[in-house]
Amino acid sequence: MSLAVSQAMLKRSNRWKLVGLLSFLLSIFVVLIAVENLLVSTILALMISYALGPLVNYLERQGIGRALSTTFVFISVGVILALAGIWLFPYIGDTIPRLQADMPRFITGVGQFISELEVRVQQVAGPLTNFDLEAKVESVLTAWTRDFFGQLPRFVKTFFTVMVLGPFLAFFMVKDGRSSLRMVLGIVPNHLFETALSLLHQINFQIGQFVRARLLESFIVGVVTAVGLLLINFPYAILLGLVAAVTNLIPYIGPLFGALPAFAIALVNGHSSLGVFLVATVYVTAQLIDAGILIPLMVAKIVDLHPVTVIVVIIAGAQVLGILGMIISIPVASTLKVTVSTIYRHLIDTRT
Amino acid sequence: MVNYMWDNLFRREDQDNEVQEALRQTYVFKSLSKKELRFVQDTCHVRTFKSGEAIFRQGEIGVGMYILLRGSLEIYVDQMPDEDLPLKSQLVTRLRSGDFLGELSLVENNSRRTATAIAGEESKLIGFFKPDLLEILERQPATGVKILLRLSEVLGRRLKETTLKVSELKEDLLRMSQKL
Numbered sequence: 001m002s003l004a005v006s007q008a009m010l011k012r013s014n015r016w017k018l019v020g021l022l023s024f025l026l027s028i029f030v031v032l033i034a035v036e037n038l039l040v041s042t043i044l045a046l047m048i049s050y051a052l053g054p055l056v057n058y059l060e061r062q063g064i065g066r067a068l069s070t071t072f073v074f075i076s077v078g079v080i081l082a083l084a085g086i087w088l089f090p091y092i093g094d095t096i097p098r099l100q101a102d103m104p105r106f107i108t109g110v111g112q113f114i115s116e117l118e119v120r121v122q123q124v125a126g127p128l129t130n131f132d133l134e135a136k137v138e139s140v141l142t143a144w145t146r147d148f149f150g151q152l153p154r155f156v157k158t159f160f161t162v163m164v165l166g167p168f169l170a171f172f173m174v175k176d177g178r179s180s181l182r183m184v185l186g187i188v189p190n191h192l193f194e195t196a197l198s199l200l201h202q203i204n205f206q207i208g209q210f211v212r213a214r215l216l217e218s219f220i221v222g223v224v225t226a227v228g229l230l231l232i233n234f235p236y237a238i239l240l241g242l243v244a245a246v247t248n249l250i251p252y253i254g255p256l257f258g259a260l261p262a263f264a265i266a267l268v269n270g271h272s273s274l275g276v277f278l279v280a281t282v283y284v285t286a287q288l289i290d291a292g293i294l295i296p297l298m299v300a301k302i303v304d305l306h307p308v309t310v311i312v313v314i315i316a317g318a319q320v321l322g323i324l325g326m327i328i329s330i331p332v333a334s335t336l337k338v339t340v341s342t343i344y345r346h347l348i349d350t351r352t
Numbered sequence: 353m354v355n356y357m358w359d360n361l362f363r364r365e366d367q368d369n370e371v372q373e374a375l376r377q378t379y380v381f382k383s384l385s386k387k388e389l390r391f392v393q394d395t396c397h398v399r400t401f402k403s404g405e406a407i408f409r410q411g412e413i414g415v416g417m418y419i420l421l422r423g424s425l426e427i428y429v430d431q432m433p434d435e436d437l438p439l440k441s442q443l444v445t446r447l448r449s450g451d452f453l454g455e456l457s458l459v460e461n462n463s464r465r466t467a468t469a470i471a472g473e474e475s476k477l478i479g480f481f482k483p484d485l486l487e488i489l490e491r492q493p494a495t496g497v498k499i500l501l502r503l504s505e506v507l508g509r510r511l512k513e514t515t516l517k518v519s520e521l522k523e524d525l526l527r528m529s530q531k532l
Contacts, residue, residue: 060491198415201483
């Protein structure tokens with residue numbers, strides 16, 4: 001083969017291009033971490049863009065331009081959410097002060113329940129278990145409630161920033177995301193280009209499928225829970241449905257977190273055994289629908305991770321980013337899996 | 353500075369026109385309208401290769417085809433004369449601007465490149481890959497179907513040529529055995 005430019009020069013040039021690419025990606029990562037609320041807004045924007053992308057594509061298939069399709073979808077979804085917000089606002093506005101007023105009663109109720117439990121345990125286990133669990137739990141719960149309501153204004157500010165920035169970023173991700181990705185791919189060295197393109201496509205496909213399936217699954221679980229609780233005339237039904245939907249995004253342990261507030265309320269309000277049984281039936285039904293219909297139909301096989309890996313990844317996510325870390329840990333792990341397996345396959349291909 | 357930006361703006365426009373013209377001339381995209389060609393142009397990738405740089409190597413997994421916009425390519429096939437001897441590459445053809453290669457990778461899963469393509473001089477290529485084709489099929493299915501029809505024509509023609517060559521070789525072998 002006649003080689004006009006020496007292979008050593010090509011390798012050096014490719015190495016510099018790779019350094020440039022990695023520096024660019026690193027600087028994006030640093031900006032995401034350094035700018036307040038940007039990381040969370042970007043994650044929300046990605047979720048919105050994966051959820052609404054197919055709708056925009058559908059309109060584009062009908063012959064409407066990309067910009068117009070994106071604008072139409074975002075405005076329509078915005079109007080629907082605003083209407084839902086207006087409908088829900090009096091309820092939420094009424095619920096939060098009610099919850100704040102009820103909280104001391106709930107804490108005392110939990111304390112009473114624990115002291116009764118203590119008495120029973122002492123009756124069975126004797127004086128060995130002489131330990132004031134009630135006082136400890138009560139003080140922790142009181143401190144937690146004070147912190148929660150104290151930090152509520154800051155949380156609301158962050159929430160509104162993310163809620164404005166997220167959809168704004170999502171709009172441009174849907175409208176111009178592909179051309180921006182092509183620009184980034186433009187700086188990938190030639191010898192890595194096909195691998196990078198294939199990798200990006202696989203990651204995009206897998207995360208898109210996963211996000212859409214999980215959002216729909218959580219929405220259905222939330223609706224089933226809220227409707228079930230409304231049917232048994234349980235307080236805070238819609239709020240608890242919302243909590244169940246959000247916590248359902250965390251695999252395995254999320255639904256347990258989602259059900260805890262309802263059981264605490266039932267326990268403190270002194271619901272009868274039948275009442276607690278009905279609450280349990282609502283949550284178990286929602287989870288049966290999830291495990292028996294939704295997961296096999298929508299989520300299974302999208303992320304092919306071993307259950308042990310899933311648990312380890314969720315714990316790691318919780319330690320790094322808290323609740324958000326638990327929610328995004330599985331898509332991040334599946335992205336890493338696709339990335340590593342594609343790079344490994346590329347290395348095997350170039351070596352054999 | 354303003355002059356540089358102005359020059360670059362026109363250079364970019366020139367390149368856009370060049371890419372569109374090259375796509376229009378390529379058999380796979382020949383039945384597309386101007387608007388459809390513009391859409392394809394927005395999804396594909398223009399890559400520059402230095403002289404002697406590999407576009408792809410034999411045995412690697414390929415994800416798409418290349419159209420030679422400017423420059424030339426040398427196509428080599430590795431031959432193994434003996435298991436113990438190192439691989440020998442043989443030049444099988446040279447491609448000029450307007451030629452295209454690697455189209456089988458657009459339809460075959462985990463398709464391995466059957467030859468090595470090296471830039472004979474500094475060359476500009478248009479890369480059109482499977483993710484790009486899938487994007488077109490998702491956003492503008494009518495355009496995607498037109499491309500797929502043309503692509504199957506090309507693949508069918510290549511298959512016919514290969515079948516013809518195989519039967520000619522068979523006949524040659526038969527003649528040789530009869531002579532012996």
